[in-house]
Ligand code: HEM
């Protein structure tokens with residue numbers, strides 16, 4: 001049965017008190033405070049320490065995430081007093097500057113006010129803060145990222161106009177409760193990008209591919225202690241395979257493999273030449289090479305899996321269950337050559353955590 005706000009609040013306080021070793025008296029006092037607030041106002045406010053702990057544990061509980069080893073080092077920006085679009089834009093520019101850190105990427109989250117009686121004070125409508133536009137063409141093809149085609153049309157309906165290249169960065173779109181959505185163009189200096197080059201295949205460099213440095217997920221909601229933070233964008237750094245094996249490789253994304261194969265003079269007449277596999281590996285090598293050249297932090301899928309194995313050992317040593325979603329923890333390149341492939345995981349969903357929004361909640 002769904003638990004009440006008070007039940008979730010008490011459960012979270014017990015987790016917080018245990019892991020942060022809160023003295024019994026402090027726990028009792030805080031519990032009393034929460035009970036009175038929920039009784040009087042139907043909600044309560046997390047302390048800054050509870051908010052930060054909750055966001056970090058939400059990451060630790062994200063069973064599809066291979067990067068969880070660093071869950072304690074998440075930087076938490078408390079924007080719970082911010083309800084206007086302009087201030088939100090300014091703070092999100094600050095978040096991007098802090099996270100980018102000239103390539104030495106730092107994991108961070110900015111947490112805007114929680115929902116009140118089912119209403120979100122400030123909404124972010126982007127999937128990711130930085131993402132490329134997709135322009136549907138008359139012949140049915142898409143110039144840019146096909147995954148962004150509908151959001152691009154939405155931005156254009158608000159009056160935004162892109163340059164029309166395959167790598168136009170979309171604007172931030174935010175919406176104050178009860179008001180129309182507004183868009184903001186990101187200043188260039190908060191949008192670090194990486195040109196994709198290959199160390200010894202000039203044909204791949206000649207394709208003129210690129211990708212952005214910092215992935216910031218903006219369309220999931222954060223659950224802490226029964227509270228719902230619908231706007232809580234978070235960033236880490238990329239695992240190279242996300243870019244090289246999905247974003248640039250998927251047929252329904254940039255579909256670069258045939259072009260990479262041609263650049264490598266591969267025999268693409270038959271599957272059995274494994275031309276797609278050879279092109280895939282070289283594209284992923286190019287991504288890792290390019291990010292290293294640009295001094296932008298990225299992790300290869302082998303190292304990421306080893307880091308997750310280290311995370312698993314630490315969790316076990318603390319007597320915590322190691323939950324995971326195997327289908328997402330294995331990388332899309334050479335999965336069976338990485339550590340996560342050769343073990344099983346319990347796909348339990350604990351709270352605090354991050355969740356998808358339904359279509360209605362977007
Ligand atoms: C620090 C470096 C990080 C790396 C390398 C990393 C890596 C990944 C990768 C590769 C995925 C699968 C994404 C996909 O296949 O589309 C993922 C999923 C996820 N990560 Fe991480 N991550 C990192 C940090 C973070 C942080 C800071 C958070 C939140 C505070 C986070 C929360 C999540 C969540 C919620 C998912 C599942 C998303 C979904 O279900 O669509 N990760 N991560």
Ligand SMILES: N=C(Nc1cccc(CNC[C@@H]2CCCN2)c1)c1cccs1
Pocket residue numbers: 215216217234235236237238239242
């Ligand atoms: N490296 C990252 N990758 C990542 C993490 C969570 C979610 C996503 C986007 N996943 C959605 C896509 C689209 C379908 C399958 N994957 C990427 C991070 C993004 C934000 C923090 S870490």
